[in-house]
Amino acid sequence: GQQVMQIPQYQHVQEGEDFTTYCNSSTTLSNIQWYKQRPGGHPVFLIQLVKSGEVKKQKRLTFQFGEAKKNSSLHITATQTTDVGTYFCAGPNAGGTSYGKLTFGQGTILTVHP
């Protein structure tokens, strides 16, 4: 079945440093979504990427979708303590009986030290 892997599993940074998490799918994705989950909270949607090679920015966050639509990345510039949390990528299955199912990666846990 489809697998969505994220690296690294954990990342500790000093406030002001940059942070990047990578997402890789075993299958081609029609689109990819990113979610953030604060400690003790629930996943909150950040963005969706659809086009091959697409790059989107949200303030200090930059999201990229690979040319082959099998990988994606999230880069945060100059991290702040409010960036703390777990970042998940999620991609839908394409075709088959589970068409439409969203598969989440295991997440990257970001800790920001002030």
Next chain:
Amino acid sequence: EAGVVQSPRYKIIEKKQPVAFWCNPISGHNTLYWYLQNLGQGPELLIRYENEEAVDDSQLPKDRFSAERLKGVDSTLKIQPAELGDSAVYLCASSPINSGVGFNEQFFGPGTRLTVL
């Protein structure tokens, strides 16, 4: 706009006991999802409803888990009997449409943290 509502927020039961979780999605959202999230893992889909129809329940352990979405609005997820390994957070999410091609964002509820002793 009110978000996805779930209850209870926490539940502690002994193994072999039944338990039920309730979810009220965002008004107008016809797609509803139940996920299971273990510590340090991403959410795993248990069942997806479009209106009152369960369109994907392939990951639902049907020997002990059941779900329903009467009238295509509220939903309940039941476990009977609960096992120690069922301890996890059960998340409900909803989205306005699921075309199967371009997904809309999913709005998650706060979850129910289940502890089975």
